Amino acid sequence: MTDTAARLLLLLSLLQSRPEWAGPDLAERLGVNVRTVRRDIDRLRELGYPVDATKGPGAAYRLGAGADLPPLLFDGDQAVAVALALQLAPQTVTGSREAAARALTTIRQVMPAGLRHKIDTMQVTSVTNSWEFLAPPVDATALDAVSDAVRRKEVLQFDYAAAEAAAGDAWAPPLRVEPHHLLVWSGRWYLVAWDLDADEWRTFRVDRITPRMRTGLRFSPRTPPAADLAEYVRSQADRGDTADAWECYGEAVLETSASLVARWAPGGAIVEELGPKRCRLTLGAWSWIGLAALFGTFEADFEVIGPPELIDACAELAQRYKAAGSAIRETT
Incomplete structure (x- = not known):
C-alpha cells in the first residue's frame, strides 16, 4: 500500500471517529500540512465519500451522511470490538441471533487474514455460577x-x-x-x-x-x-429475577435504610421501605445457610419474618460463628 493510500485510510478513520475535525488537527494527526489535507479530502470525495467542509481560515471537516456512502472503515481494534459485541448480543436480546451471525460473517469476510484468525479464536460464551441467574433476554x-x-x-x-x-x-x-x-x-x-x-x-x-x-x-x-x-x-428495589426463582427464599426486617439495601442486595432482592432506617428485604439464595449469611452482610440488626427454615439456619449459623470465634481466642 502506498503512503498516500495508507494516509487516506487513516484520514477516513479519523473522520469517522468524531463529528467534526479542524483542518490543522487533521494535519497534525496525519503528519502533513493543511494543503495536503485538502487534497486528501478531495480524493475521498472522488471515491464517493461525502465530506462536508466549512469555509474560511478555520475550516473544519465532517463526514456527511448519505445513501451513497461507501462501507465504513474499521481499524483492527474496532473490528474486534464489533465482532465481540455481535457474539454477545443474542444473549440479551432474543430474535437477534441470526442477524448478528450474518453481520459477523460479513465483517469477517473483509478482514485481513491476521484479524480473521484473531476473531476465530475469540469465541465468546457467557457462563454463570450455579447460584446465579442469567439476565432474562x-x-x-x-x-x-x-x-x-x-x-x-x-x-x-x-x-x-x-x-x-x-x-x-x-x-x-x-x-x-x-x-x-x-x-x-x-x-x-x-x-x-x-x-x-x-x-x-x-x-x-x-x-x-x-x-x-x-x-x-x-x-x-x-x-x-x-x-x-x-x-x-x-438504587431501585426491583433489579433482578423474582426471589422465588431461587431454591431457598425468605424475608426479614432490617434496621437500616432501604436505599442502602437496594444498592448492595444481590439480584432478585425485593426491598420495601418501612421507615428512614427500616426496611423489609425478600431475598433468595442457593441454601438456607447461604440465605441467612446474606441477611447478615448488611451490618444491621434484623428480625426474620420467615419461613421457619430461615430462622433455623440463622440459629445454626450463629452457633458456627460462635464456635469459630472461640477457636480463634484459644489460639491467640
Whole structure:
C-alpha cells in the first residue's frame, strides 16, 4: 500500500471517529500540512465519500451522511470490538441471533487474514455460577419499539408483567409513560420513564414490557430524576429475577435504610421501605445457610419474618460463628 493510500485510510478513520475535525488537527494527526489535507479530502470525495467542509481560515471537516456512502472503515481494534459485541448480543436480546451471525460473517469476510484468525479464536460464551441467574433476554421487537419511542420523544403505552401481576392480578390497565432513557445494568435492560398516571419517575425492566400501538403523542423532555442515571437504576428495589426463582427464599426486617439495601442486595432482592432506617428485604439464595449469611452482610440488626427454615439456619449459623470465634481466642 502506498503512503498516500495508507494516509487516506487513516484520514477516513479519523473522520469517522468524531463529528467534526479542524483542518490543522487533521494535519497534525496525519503528519502533513493543511494543503495536503485538502487534497486528501478531495480524493475521498472522488471515491464517493461525502465530506462536508466549512469555509474560511478555520475550516473544519465532517463526514456527511448519505445513501451513497461507501462501507465504513474499521481499524483492527474496532473490528474486534464489533465482532465481540455481535457474539454477545443474542444473549440479551432474543430474535437477534441470526442477524448478528450474518453481520459477523460479513465483517469477517473483509478482514485481513491476521484479524480473521484473531476473531476465530475469540469465541465468546457467557457462563454463570450455579447460584446465579442469567439476565432474562429482551425481545428485539419490544426493544426496538421502546428505543424508537425514546428517540422520537413519544408517549409509550405498554402492558407490564410486574410482580403484582404474578401475585394473581388477572388484568392490569396498560401503562402510559414518557420514555426518557434506556440503559443496561448487570445484563438487564431498563427504561427510565415518567409515569403519566402515577405522576412520578419509574424504572421498568424492558424484558417485562409488551408495547401496544404507537400513540403518536410527543412530549417535552423533563429534568432527569438524577444526574447519574446508572446510579439511579442501581438504587431501585426491583433489579433482578423474582426471589422465588431461587431454591431457598425468605424475608426479614432490617434496621437500616432501604436505599442502602437496594444498592448492595444481590439480584432478585425485593426491598420495601418501612421507615428512614427500616426496611423489609425478600431475598433468595442457593441454601438456607447461604440465605441467612446474606441477611447478615448488611451490618444491621434484623428480625426474620420467615419461613421457619430461615430462622433455623440463622440459629445454626450463629452457633458456627460462635464456635469459630472461640477457636480463634484459644489460639491467640
